[in-house]
Amino acid sequence: MVQYNFKKITVVPTGKDFVDIILSRTQRQTPTVVHKGYAISRIRQFYMRKVKYTQQNFHEKLSTIIDEFPRLDDIHPFYGDLLHVLYNKDHYKLALGQINTARNLIGKVSKDYVKLLKYGDSLYRCKSLKVAALGRMCTVIKRIGPSLAYLEQIRQHMARLPSIDPNTRTILICGYPNVGKSSFINKITRADVDVQPYAFTTKSLFVGHTDYKYLRYQVIDTPGILDRPFEDRNIIEMCSITALAHLRAAVLFFLDLSGSCGYSIAQQAALFHSIKSLFMNKPLVIVCNKTDLQPLETLPEEDMKLVMEMKSEAMKTVVGEGGEPTDDAGVLLTMSTLTEEGVIAVKNAACERLLNQRVELKMKSKKINDCLNRFHVAIPKPRDQKERPVCIPQAVLEAKAKKAEEAAEKEKRKLERDLENENGGAGVYSASLKKHYILANDEWKEDIMPEILDGHNVYDFIDPDILQRLEELEREEGLRQEQEADDDFEMDDTELTPEQQELLAQIRKKKSLLIQQHRMKKATGGRRPTVPRLFDKDRQFTSGRMGRELSRVGIDPSLAINRARDKSRGRKRERSSERGDDNAMDVDGGQLRKKLRRSIDTSRSSRSRSRSRNPNEVVPGEGLKDSAQKAKARKLDKKSSNKRNKDAKRGEADRTIPNLKPKHLFSGKRSTGKTQRR
Template sequence: MGSMLNSMMRLRTRAFLLVVPYIVAALVKMVQYNLKKITVVPNGKEMIDIVLSRTQRQTPTVVHKGYAISRLRQFYMRKVKYTQQNFHDKLSAIIDEFPRLDGIHPFYGDLLHVLYNKDHYKLALGQVNTARNLISKIAKDYVRLLKYGDSLYRCKCLKVAALGRMCTIIKRISPSLAYLEQVRQHMARLPSIDPNTRTMLICGCPNVGKSSFMNKITRAEVDVQPYAFTTKSLFVGHTDYKYLRYQVIDTPGILDRPFEDRNIIEMCSITALAHLRAAVLFFLDISGACGYTIGQQQRLFNEIKSLFMNKPLIIVCNKTDLQPFDTLPEQDKKLIEEMKADAMKTVLGQGGEATSEEGVLLTMSALTEDGVIAVKNAACERLLDQRVELKMKSKKINDCLNRFHVAMPKPRDQKERPPCIPPGVLEAKAKEAAAQAEKEKRKTERDLEDENGGAGVYSASLKKHYILANDEWKEDIMPEILDGHNVYDFVDPDILHRLEELEREEGLRLADEAEDDFEMDGEELTPEEREALAEIRRTKSLLIQQHRMKKSTAGSRPIVPRKFDKDRQFTTERMGRQLTKLGLDPSAAINRARSKSRGRKRERSPEVMGEGDAMDLDNEQSNKKMRAMSRSRSRSRSKSRPPTEVVPGEGLKDSVQKGKAIKLAKKSAKKRNKNARKGEADRVILNMKPKHLFSGKRGIGKTDRR
């Protein structure tokens, strides 16, 4: 019995040891390439503020002269050690979270080297590491000195010197911290690429249709433009084939030039081709619309074909809608056949069979989507075959095959059991097909747009689904603001009834005018009156034309006061001459203009006058004073309007509504006035010194430090 238990324990231990490496590898794989969770790197000033503020808040702050010297030493040693530990934790987090270029996948190592120059990257991390060691050494030295401090003053000076030297070291590495923060931000924007999963890599010359193909087979929205180098970095999308997830990487275009002359954008593509085990799709633009001939594209293929070794390779002839493959010149066809032969050598070098020649050269059009799915399926199939073949050749397959068992059910009788679909499922499928057909028949806004000239020409009507009594009303123009008033305030539900009444009244008025038969046609006038009428009409037309001319030339200005009328153009004499010229009596108009009040003079009381003045005014007092008093009584002073009185044009219904609006306005401004804001746009923060950085520790029993 004991031997059986021992054997069972050994088996379980062995199973556990077999499983642990896979668990560890999975965990490492999850955290190894997650570049988006690196903590923000503070600059030198921020790090000093954070650490010193934490030291101030988390360590004792009150010390007295009467303390024993051992207590004073312990008090200041604690501050130095706590500050050193905080700096050590911050700097260690920076060093540990940033990936080490020698310890990650070569793809990420080379990509980071291309983007940031690994020498600068390592130098910045090395300076942070050196600063961490120096701060630890400073703390150790000053703690040793503090052990022999002989007074409160000496201990305090040693503490200040220790913290000052630590802050000086942090200030010196401020450029390195700023550089690492920029690198962190850029690394967070890099796509999450898994180097070990099933991957399809799209490469080729610029503007040959790589991004268009990726947008067709994945849900990635890569920018597509009709010019070169629209894609400036690596883009990742995902697609499915045979219930497996595939990673699709769109690379920037590569130019046919020496390796030393390539820029950072091209080196991203070269890095992905060199380090990722993926199915490579080399795109050819056989129409020449990309700006590169087939000969130039073949030279690029020959230059980078060493990067295709031990990888499934497919040559994709794109843009067959512009240039069908059959209509190519013989010389171009010969170049493509040479590229196909080189690709076959790569396939045969992997141990592939000659039957795989069918999937080496494919044609497609990303615009018409002709052959897009065939290219995707061929790439996925060849990549899957290669991965299975490599796993079958590995040594681990024997251990795995021993654990697999495929169960084959035995027939229990000779009865045929064909697949059966329940009637309810068939009915549901038929209804779904009918609904789909009806949906396809109905024209959408996109269909209407295509029929009426496309985007920018056709504008969809937002009113065609309005539910109105008459469909002709849908396109009526309803202004929101008219003459400075809100139209909705004047909408009356009985407007049609009132309009009918107005039209009826207008008809009666026109009928009365027709009965009166009064018309200034000039037949019943004398020759002099006819001439006056013609002159009046001519002058009126001239005034209208003059007004229109002034209005069109920005001459519509307010009337200037008479004291500024230097040319004396607007006087009663001039008006009298013009009216007399027209044959009219100007006396009534002149008297009316002269009698118009120009203001009110202050009357002096008899008490204020002198004796001579009083005697001179005795005779005229009864007349002039009475006239002045009657005039002052007839003309009352202007009164100030109450705030709730409605003024025409405000858009408010009555004084009650205006009072509510005033109350709401005051209530909304109350919070702003409490904060002493000048207005809604006042964003000034006057507290430039946060109290938690410039105040001491809270006392016993006091919980409100504000």
């Protein structure tokens, strides 16, 4: 079973293609026609839909990228470390983090601009907001263009990675470069790994599959490893180290006895001792290859001593039941991939040792107890020569016979096909779908159930819990009526004194008046104008009434009444005096009148009325040289706002007819070279 299939990751488009795809989809999937004559709510909805749809498409695409790329912390450690070796997990996580940040930014931009679009007051403003929103989203995507390109390169490389299942039966081949690893995997599997007579022909992991005892085994060919410090190893060697560290597999360590690989047996033994910590608790087989060039028996004594040391170390890597090393059978094997001598023996030995170890681990686990508890095989020992045949209880025989009868009856039962053949065949016989209904009375099965009755859908009135709900409603209604009965407490007038009754009547009268006034104010929506005293027919706002009200409270009203009279007379006196002064000063011109007015203003008390400034008077800092220029500017400003004010006051009830026949569509055919107007 392939656990991780990186070939299914969706293609990551470039930043420019990303923008083109989303904007094209928005244009195709949303309405494209809007007129300035539409209601403003409809125009807002049109542009809000554009912004929301674009954001949803961006969010969907970016979420697909984030979800489909594997999380290094969630996948198997083998794949996590392999991806880190190949791509550097810091850069990988940064790229995915930028995609996630872009997704959040686009969501925030959409939210902000939809909020602004809700208050758009014209088609032009709504369109401008839509353009700004889409532009900011596209800018965010353009900024993450390098991350998208980086992820696309990673996707292409990951699609070429072999499909390795870290949990299945695995045989791992390792050793120095050019010792015959790829030739061996080509012999025992259908893999076609390139074989050349120089080092590092294999630059990545290759996978093949072989069978042993009707079980499928996964064989992994790793690149060659050199004996040097861990920090100095390159990416090709780190692929092999990662596989050795994380895969539970049988390890085949290849030795080239002939030295034709370019490395001596001492160097290969040094590599073995430097990485032997990676072989712990794994079945290890040391394979002496190229015996056609250099048999094991003819090795020099020094080299033979090194090989035997490696064999003893290999026996220590896997211990048996009591903590003792396992037997040395199958630890050191010889073969030649050229003559194929010993190739199958090496494969069988590795598979057998791996199988034994996996069975042993399962026997030690707790799962074996659950399996053993499910079955028990009893083999009684014979006591004498008497035969004791199998005895089946009578109840079992009867149950078996009953089942046989039911099966026979089931076979005899007529099928719908048989009934159809008996009743005229297809097109004549119609199968009844109601005969298997489970009803209280079988006669009800063929009743016709109306779907529409008195203009109502019957199904809307069918509720299996209607009685229960009715009881709950009645219970709630009873509780509510009891509470209302408790709350409705009326004061009895007979228990009050005459003064209290009179006071109660005044309170009720005042309350009813307040309620009436509130209802009148509510009916007009609070838009009643302030009534001038000239039209105060009911004399509700007089100083006499105010004095009576203040006296009743216990406040001296004389000061308030005098102040109100002074305010009401002040402007009249001023006008009359000014009018008389103006008549007297007409002969002398406006200068004397201004002087007199200024002297009156200085002598007048602080409660006199302030004069308004002439709208055409130039204020310092406005940037206008004189009042004539300011008057002209105010006139132009008012004229320019006329159309805007008119459009702003226009509503749906004004019966405006938008221009639904644009000239370029309804002005007849165009001759050659007449398209400039468009």
